[in-house]
Amino acid sequence: MEIERIRPSLNEDTKPYWDGLKDGRLLFQKCGHCGTIRHYPRQVCSECFSMNVEWIEASGKGKVHTWAVSHHAFHPFFKRDLPMTFVTADMDEGVRVCARLRGDGVIPSIGMPVRVAFERLDDDLTVPVFYPA
Amino acid sequence: MPNILFEKCAISGIGETAYVRGSGKSETALQMEASLRAIADAGLSPKDIDGVIPYATGSAVAEDFITNFGIADLRLSATTPLGGAGCIAAVQNAVGAIVAGIANHVLIPIGRNGYSGARIGSRVQQLPQFRTVGEFEMPLGQIAPVQLYAQMARRHMETFGTKSEHFGKIAVTIREHATMNENTLMTEPLTLEQHQNSRMISDPLRLFDCCLESDGGAAIVISSGERARDLKSKPVYIMGIAEGHPDSPSAITQRPDMTTLGTAKAAPRAFGMAGVDHKDIDVAEIYDCFTYIVLCQLEDLGFCKKGEGGDFVASTSLGLDGPMPINTHGGLLSQAHIIGMNHIVELAKQLRGEAGKAQVRDAKIGLVTGYGDMGDGGVAIMRA
Numbered sequence: 001m002e003i004e005r006i007r008p009s010l011n012e013d014t015k016p017y018w019d020g021l022k023d024g025r026l027l028f029q030k031c032g033h034c035g036t037i038r039h040y041p042r043q044v045c046s047e048c049f050s051m052n053v054e055w056i057e058a059s060g061k062g063k064v065h066t067w068a069v070s071h072h073a074f075h076p077f078f079k080r081d082l083p084m085t086f087v088t089a090d091m092d093e094g095v096r097v098c099a100r101l102r103g104d105g106v107i108p109s110i111g112m113p114v115r116v117a118f119e120r121l122d123d124d125l126t127v128p129v130f131y132p133a
Numbered sequence: 134m135p136n137i138l139f140e141k142c143a144i145s146g147i148g149e150t151a152y153v154r155g156s157g158k159s160e161t162a163l164q165m166e167a168s169l170r171a172i173a174d175a176g177l178s179p180k181d182i183d184g185v186i187p188y189a190t191g192s193a194v195a196e197d198f199i200t201n202f203g204i205a206d207l208r209l210s211a212t213t214p215l216g217g218a219g220c221i222a223a224v225q226n227a228v229g230a231i232v233a234g235i236a237n238h239v240l241i242p243i244g245r246n247g248y249s250g251a252r253i254g255s256r257v258q259q260l261p262q263f264r265t266v267g268e269f270e271m272p273l274g275q276i277a278p279v280q281l282y283a284q285m286a287r288r289h290m291e292t293f294g295t296k297s298e299h300f301g302k303i304a305v306t307i308r309e310h311a312t313m314n315e316n317t318l319m320t321e322p323l324t325l326e327q328h329q330n331s332r333m334i335s336d337p338l339r340l341f342d343c344c345l346e347s348d349g350g351a352a353i354v355i356s357s358g359e360r361a362r363d364l365k366s367k368p369v370y371i372m373g374i375a376e377g378h379p380d381s382p383s384a385i386t387q388r389p390d391m392t393t394l395g396t397a398k399a400a401p402r403a404f405g406m407a408g409v410d411h412k413d414i415d416v417a418e419i420y421d422c423f424t425y426i427v428l429c430q431l432e433d434l435g436f437c438k439k440g441e442g443g444d445f446v447a448s449t450s451l452g453l454d455g456p457m458p459i460n461t462h463g464g465l466l467s468q469a470h471i472i473g474m475n476h477i478v479e480l481a482k483q484l485r486g487e488a489g490k491a492q493v494r495d496a497k498i499g500l501v502t503g504y505g506d507m508g509d510g511g512v513a514i515m516r517a
Contacts (some may be wrong), residue, residue: 006258006270007272008272017379040265040268066284068284068287069333070274070280071336078274078276084274088386098386100274110292113454
């Protein structure tokens with residue numbers, strides 16, 4: 001039996017983000033009132049409490065904030081991918097992105113520059129990944 | 134500072150089931166069994182319970198206790214969905230309700246089949262507090278707490294020079310304490326070498342940095358101090374209590390300071406309420422889902438400065454005869470994972486002088502923490 005992958009719910013708040021990834025664009029929310037950029041997508045700007053929002057395309061550039069390597073999958077779908085290196089990066093826009101690190105044999109460290117790329121998993125799901133910049 | 138809760142509320146009864154892998158019982162049955170033991174320990178009748186705070190993500194609801202115990206007039210029901218900080222948060226709710234005169238005897242039960250029931254990977258996906266991680270990180274393969282906490286631990290290690298051996302010392306000491314306990318899953322000592330050679334689960338966290346998956350139940354009854362004094366067991370008074378939530382509570386990856394937990398906000402409030410200082414703490418039961426989380430809490434509690442947890446752990450005995458005995462029962466790492474209710478029960482035993490081989494001499498004032506849901510912290514300070 002084919003094991004189903006874990007999928008996002010694609011609700012009203014999050015669908016634009018995932019649609020952006022499908023188009024090869026990393027989108028962040030920007031407050032329509034005070035301009036503060038936020039991530040992950042949510043309903044209210046915590047600076048000015050405005051619910052007006054626009055979506056901006058991110059530069060995709062950042063630096064490693066922290067990282068870890070998973071040797072256990074916790075969901076059968078990901079067993080084929082072990083080990084998995086996860087990087088959380090401070091993006092140039094001031095928010096963080098967490099994604100798998102690609103690039104053979106790369107051991108990350110805090111401050112290492114990374115850039116975002118996009119991996120199409122199937123018709124419905126494209127995820128962000130990092131490469132060393 | 135005066136203790137504003139002075140003898141107002143106490144743990145009047147404690148109860149535990151056997152901690153096992155494979156209970157053969159329902160989670161509701163485990164909660165009932167532990168509850169009946171706690172109520173009997175207090176010398177109460179199940180009908181006397183007028184408040185219940187069931188395990189937030191468990192099977193039993195307040196109605197089950199009304200039905201099973203024949204409670205005529207339940208005045209308080211609530212849940213505290215803070216994961217492993219939920220038990221301390223429940224005590225805080227019970228204290229508020231008792232001081233306000235809403236309830237007299239509040240039951241706080243935990244019971245779960247963490248080993249024989251749903252495994253961790255599928256369990257967290259059901260929790261509303263994990264919705265953000267579920268939407269944005271689980272589709273990438275980052276699913277379980279150990280994967281999220283590994284990134285916190287790495288940040289701490291690379292920023293402050295904390296080492297895996299520091300985590301190892303915590304695991305070894307807590308295991309030593311488990312071997313003194315009869316109701317424990319782990320019965321053999323652990324060496325630092327065994328810790329260092331254990332397989333990576335989520336690098337930098339190894340197998341022996343992770344808590345157990347186990348089945349069992351534990352419960353306490355919180356009563357007004359006035360009533361507790363007339364009951365069967367020695368009251369364990371709650372001196373100070375607080376819960377704290379971290380910045381970016383739903384996504385660790387977005388947290389401004391990834392090395393600080395909600396515990397850092399709760400601790401000064403709990404100490405302030407209790408009117409005691411760190412040097413007054415004789416024994417501490419620290420929520421230990423992962424070794425790193427113990428080290429981070431020692432900092433956030435104020436036993437050492439942020440970033441100095443590694444040196445503190447290396448240079449301070451955490452054993453029974455040292456200045457800082459922790460997890461005298463064996464904790465989640467080596468006794469059983471009962472969501473930290475086993476930590477509260479153990480602190481009560483220590484302060485009642487009933488901790489057996491693991492009894493800390495002259496333990497008068499103790500501290501217990503809860504931690505969960507990616508950063509929520511709970512701190513309680515008690516005395517007999």
